[in-house]
Amino acid sequence: MAPRKVRAVIGSKHCDDPKIDYKKIDYLEKFLTPQGQILSRRRSGFCTQCQRQLKQAIKRARHVGLLPFVA
């Protein structure tokens, strides 16, 4: 049986980070794929609550044209 591929988790303790904000584009961009999709919780390393905040922040940033819907 082939060993299971383990994908790199981008960070792991983001809950200690400063408040997630839609204006911090450089920070939010780290959690997007090259196509502009939001990374899953498994890859972003966020807890449930923080992942929801991340999702909300990214969607707000997309609304005001700071981040792309599709890159």
Place this chain on the structure above:
Amino acid sequence: MYEAMVLLDNDVVREGYEAAKSTLVDTLQKYEATVHACRRWDERRLSYPIRRKNRATYFISYFEMPGDKIPSFRRELEFNENVLRYLLLAVDGLPEGEVDQAKAEEGADFSVPPPPEDDAIEMDEEAGETSDLDTDDDDMILDDKED
């Protein structure tokens, strides 16, 4: 306390920064808002075109407003042709340093550089690409002739 991020058309900002800013402040005051801070956040390229514009000036303001005035305020922003897009959020409080940054705008030595042309970067990119393609085509034609 509310936070409003408003994208203004660069053409309006080019005509006069203070006039552009006052359109936003006047709209807020029209709906009985107490404006704590209103400042230019940034001028940047949009990630995707909005109303056929590729660049916009971002204004951010923090204010208090009676809740029943919010729908009218939203409608006013939507009808305003100079406002490309807006984001209105309820926030817990005024972020630190926001008032100082807003006051810095009111200083005599504050000046805003005129926004660049809407398609300035795109034109350069396109020109670069086309010139490269042209040279490739020439090479191809030469190759064909040699053959």
